[in-house]
Amino acid sequence: MENSKTSIIRKVLMALSGLFLVIFLLQHLMINSLSVINPDSFNEVSHFMGTNPAVQFLLQPILIFGVILHLVMGIIIEQQNRNARPIKYAFSNAGANSSWMSRNMIISGITVMLFLGLHFYDFWFPEIDIKFIQGDMSGMLEGETDFRYFKELQHKFVSPVRMGIYCLSFVFLSLHLLHGFQSSFQTVGFKNRKYAPTIEKLGNIYAVAVPLGFIIIALFHFINSSH
Amino acid sequence: MSAAKKLNLTLKVWRQKNGNAKGNLETYPLADISPDSSFLEMLDILNNGLIDKGESPVVFDHDCREGICGSCSLYINGEPHGPARLVTTCQLHMRSFKDGETIYIEPFRAKAFPVIKDLMVDRSAFDRIQHAGGYISVNTSGNTQDANSIPIEKEDADEAFYSAACIGCGACVAACKNASASLFVAAKVSQYALLPQGKIEAKDRVLNMVKQAEKEGFGPCSNTGACEVECPKGISIENIARMNREFLSASITK
Ligand code: HEM
Ligand code: SF4
Ligand code: FES
Numbered sequence: 001m002e003n004s005k006t007s008i009i010r011k012v013l014m015a016l017s018g019l020f021l022v023i024f025l026l027q028h029l030m031i032n033s034l035s036v037i038n039p040d041s042f043n044e045v046s047h048f049m050g051t052n053p054a055v056q057f058l059l060q061p062i063l064i065f066g067v068i069l070h071l072v073m074g075i076i077i078e079q080q081n082r083n084a085r086p087i088k089y090a091f092s093n094a095g096a097n098s099s100w101m102s103r104n105m106i107i108s109g110i111t112v113m114l115f116l117g118l119h120f121y122d123f124w125f126p127e128i129d130i131k132f133i134q135g136d137m138s139g140m141l142e143g144e145t146d147f148r149y150f151k152e153l154q155h156k157f158v159s160p161v162r163m164g165i166y167c168l169s170f171v172f173l174s175l176h177l178l179h180g181f182q183s184s185f186q187t188v189g190f191k192n193r194k195y196a197p198t199i200e201k202l203g204n205i206y207a208v209a210v211p212l213g214f215i216i217i218a219l220f221h222f223i224n225s226s227h
Numbered sequence: 228m229s230a231a232k233k234l235n236l237t238l239k240v241w242r243q244k245n246g247n248a249k250g251n252l253e254t255y256p257l258a259d260i261s262p263d264s265s266f267l268e269m270l271d272i273l274n275n276g277l278i279d280k281g282e283s284p285v286v287f288d289h290d291c292r293e294g295i296c297g298s299c300s301l302y303i304n305g306e307p308h309g310p311a312r313l314v315t316t317c318q319l320h321m322r323s324f325k326d327g328e329t330i331y332i333e334p335f336r337a338k339a340f341p342v343i344k345d346l347m348v349d350r351s352a353f354d355r356i357q358h359a360g361g362y363i364s365v366n367t368s369g370n371t372q373d374a375n376s377i378p379i380e381k382e383d384a385d386e387a388f389y390s391a392a393c394i395g396c397g398a399c400v401a402a403c404k405n406a407s408a409s410l411f412v413a414a415k416v417s418q419y420a421l422l423p424q425g426k427i428e429a430k431d432r433v434l435n436m437v438k439q440a441e442k443e444g445f446g447p448c449s450n451t452g453a454c455e456v457e458c459p460k461g462i463s464i465e466n467i468a469r470m471n472r473e474f475l476s477a478s479i480t481k
Contacts (some may be wrong), residue, residue, distance in 0.1 A: 003434065004478075006437055006438060006441055007446075008474050008475070009449075009475075009478065010435060010447070016302055033351055049403035060365075077449075080447050084338050084446030085336055085405070086338055086341070087336055088336070089336055091304065091331035094453065097452070097453040097457050098404075098452055101453070103449075103451055106311070135347070150314070161354070183449070183450040185466065187471060189468045189469065189472030191465070191468045192468060193465060198395065
């Protein structure tokens with residue numbers, strides 16, 4: 001369909017995949033917070049998420065599709081953004097009319113993508129290796145009777161460099177969402193005078209609280225591991 | 228007259244012989260400018276001086292000089308129509324600037340607004356977007372119905388009127404980091420979408436106008452809101468949400 005090649009449809013796909021990631025991230029944060037509150041239930045939920053066929057073969061592919069869709073559309077849109085002004089201004093005062101976050105979504109987005117690469121290397125690739133290549137679905141290490149997930153998690157938050165990268169990435173995610181959350185409602189045409197203040201407030205709360213939650217949990221494990 | 232202190236300024240003006248030539252910023256010192264003069268009068272004074280010296284005057288667009296035609300453009304100190312809000316360049320006064328200030332004056336920059344000469348750009352892309360759907364088809368020969376005979380809710384009528392206030396100046400494009408024409412197109416779509424007379428052709432209108440804007444080379448909308456801040460007529464980005472709504476429902480059914 002010809003309409004689907006317009007930037008409005010591309011941006012609607014970005015907005016919908018972005019909002020989907022917003023929901024996913026909330027779920028992820030809730031599971032992570034179990035690692036602070038109750039390691040046993042963290043282990044159990046992790047095992048469920050990691051071995052349940054509906055999660056593994058339905059939700060996970062949707063999630064990966066969403067990330068790739070968002071990424072590919074982001075790159076196409078950014079290219080279109082740049083093409084529209086081949087000669088730049090010599091002197092621009094863009095700060096007078098728009099926020100840094102709104103003008104640099106590609107920078108915050110790519111930082112988040114780099115983090116995702118590291119995150120996959122840390123957690124996802126080893127999981128796939130253990131479960132689907134080695135075929136060990138037990139969720140336990142050899143000769144042990146406890147689930148391995150909590151130990152693995154603790155193990156990842158020992159290095160201060162890793163911690164720094166982790167925290168910084170979530171700062172960029174926060175910047176991405178400070179604009180992105182409310183922007184996606186505008187893109188799908190949902191924003192108007194009546195809903196805008198609520199959407200913006202909700203977006204600001206989410207964009208600060210959720211990344212901060214991830215940072216606090218990571219700091220908790222980092223501090224616990226250092227003695 | 229007021230004895231307000233005269234301004235001494237340094238102007239950095241974009242000079243470009245024609246569309247194909249390579250342009251550059253030229254520096255012009257300009258003394259004794261009254262803070263009460265308008266920005267375009269200041270440029271007239273600069274041009275008189277250039278003509279006296281046998282140099283070619285700076286070409287810039289202007290017509291009504293009262294904020295209604297949308298001809299005047301200029302990207303002044305990093306903002307379309309300069310630092311003041313809700314004004315066109317012809318309504319901007321030199322009291323918005325300080326004595327000794329350097330003022331950068333560039334053309335509106337967009338792939339779809341090619342430079343004709345100096346500060347003058349070709350904005351006919353806007354006309355072609357209008358031709359793609361910015362009208363209603365009414366037979367005007369003979370017994371045309373009075374538009375006021377169709378009752379319209381006051382809120383809708385007001386909203387359509389605010390959208391219709393767009394003068395097609397292109398400041399929204401110039402301000403946008405993506406040179407997007409979304410605010411202009413959205414205003415033109417909305418002024419009809421809100422009225423019963425516009426509903427009949429609403430689907431084709433939004434589809435065709437949006438596609439024409441893309442064809443002209445205007446960029447996508449990143450919702451930065453820069454357009455709304457710089458628009459001399461205060462057109463709201465609510466219009467863009469409405470345009471997206473209209474576009475989505477039209478592309479599902481058409
Ligand atoms: C894979 C890494 C990512 C990249 C490269 C990326 C890139 C982008 C870009 C370039 C935009 C703005 C497009 C534009 O209008 O110019 C954007 C918007 C957005 N992003 Fe991302 N992003 C990434 C990850 C995420 C994540 C993890 C989330 C949510 C948790 C997210 C949520 C959003 C939202 C809600 C928007 C607003 C969409 C709109 O304006 O309608 N992004 N992203
Ligand atoms: S929307 Fe505002 S800035 Fe854009 S063309 Fe119309 S009047 Fe000018
Ligand atoms: S000259 Fe007509 S709006 Fe400025």
